[in-house]
Amino acid sequence: MGALMPADLAILFEHPRWFAPLFAALDRREIRYQAIDWTNHRFDLAEPPPAPLILNRLAMSAFLREAEHPIFYAAAALDHWERGGARMLNGTAVLALDSNKARQLSLFRALGLGIPATRVVHRAADLPSAAEGMRFPLLIKANIGGAGAGIVRFDDLESLAAAVSERSVPTSIDNVLLVQDYVPARGGTILRLETLGGRFLYALEVTTGAAFDLCPADACVAEPGRAAIAMRAVDPGPELVQAAERIAAAAGLDVGGVEVVIDERDGRPRFYDFNALSNFVANPLEVLGWDPHDRLVDWIEQEIARVKA
Numbered sequence: 001m002g003a004l005m006p007a008d009l010a011i012l013f014e015h016p017r018w019f020a021p022l023f024a025a026l027d028r029r030e031i032r033y034q035a036i037d038w039t040n041h042r043f044d045l046a047e048p049p050p051a052p053l054i055l056n057r058l059a060m061s062a063f064l065r066e067a068e069h070p071i072f073y074a075a076a077a078l079d080h081w082e083r084g085g086a087r088m089l090n091g092t093a094v095l096a097l098d099s100n101k102a103r104q105l106s107l108f109r110a111l112g113l114g115i116p117a118t119r120v121v122h123r124a125a126d127l128p129s130a131a132e133g134m135r136f137p138l139l140i141k142a143n144i145g146g147a148g149a150g151i152v153r154f155d156d157l158e159s160l161a162a163a164v165s166e167r168s169v170p171t172s173i174d175n176v177l178l179v180q181d182y183v184p185a186r187g188g189t190i191l192r193l194e195t196l197g198g199r200f201l202y203a204l205e206v207t208t209g210a211a212f213d214l215c216p217a218d219a220c221v222a223e224p225g226r227a228a229i230a231m232r233a234v235d236p237g238p239e240l241v242q243a244a245e246r247i248a249a250a251a252g253l254d255v256g257g258v259e260v261v262i263d264e265r266d267g268r269p270r271f272y273d274f275n276a277l278s279n280f281v282a283n284p285l286e287v288l289g290w291d292p293h294d295r296l297v298d299w300i301e302q303e304i305a306r307v308k309a
Helices: 020-029 071-083 092-098 101-110 124-131 157-165 238-251 292-308
Strands: 009-013 033-037 053-057 087-089 118-121 138-142 151-154 177-181 189-196 199-207 231-233 255-262 269-275
Touching (some): 009 020, 020 033, 020 292, 053 071, 053 292, 071 087, 092 101, 101 177, 101 269, 124 157, 189 292, 199 238, 238 269
Parallel strands (some): 009 033
Antiparallel strands (some): 189 199, 189 255
């Protein structure tokens, strides 16, 4: 912004298009904010935080757009600013979960929630032995993915072993891989539950098809060559709402979503993803009847007032 007064809010982002609706909503409210691109960012350990309130909007898919991605760098910057007294929204503790699928699943399980059967390795060579005794099909997942990256389905142990031998299994930028039960989705859909300030905001039912990239936001839907995703707002029921809010509370999640699939084999919900980057749904007025960015800015204004109090 061009304001002469110091910014009340700093928003750290990486994707060039995803946050236009949020910036527009902040501009409408005349909130003093500084938009900072993680991509070409640097910081000095002798300098204070860029604003008293900082919102982290880093996407875990950043490594797909830039080899010298800021995912691990961001952890150092956020930690430094927290030590400097800034109020952090989706700070270091949330980033530590967002960037580690194994930790996400461990949290879900510790909360007593169902998850897909999962084993974790740090060497690709150990994938076949880790898969022994598991039922097929199964998925090999990168521990840090994003946008459906780093997920491959295998229908038998032999094809997995062959892929390991040919070095065609997924890789993860942290060298951690998951061997995970492939959960058949009841009705061919998954549920994404969004939270804000620890409270349930809305839920979407998203048709999976054969895709693993189920981002429902404007910038995702508009990408060239990307298949359309069928989605609709739904009432997920009190059990799943409570589960999403418990996850948000345990994680310290300020704004973000969790994804759950209803296992058609036994009807049990299985939570499998934690996403601290909520871009919200495309065409919100059509899908929801209201714009979640307005709710987000309402909440940001409250947080700014808290910091100033």
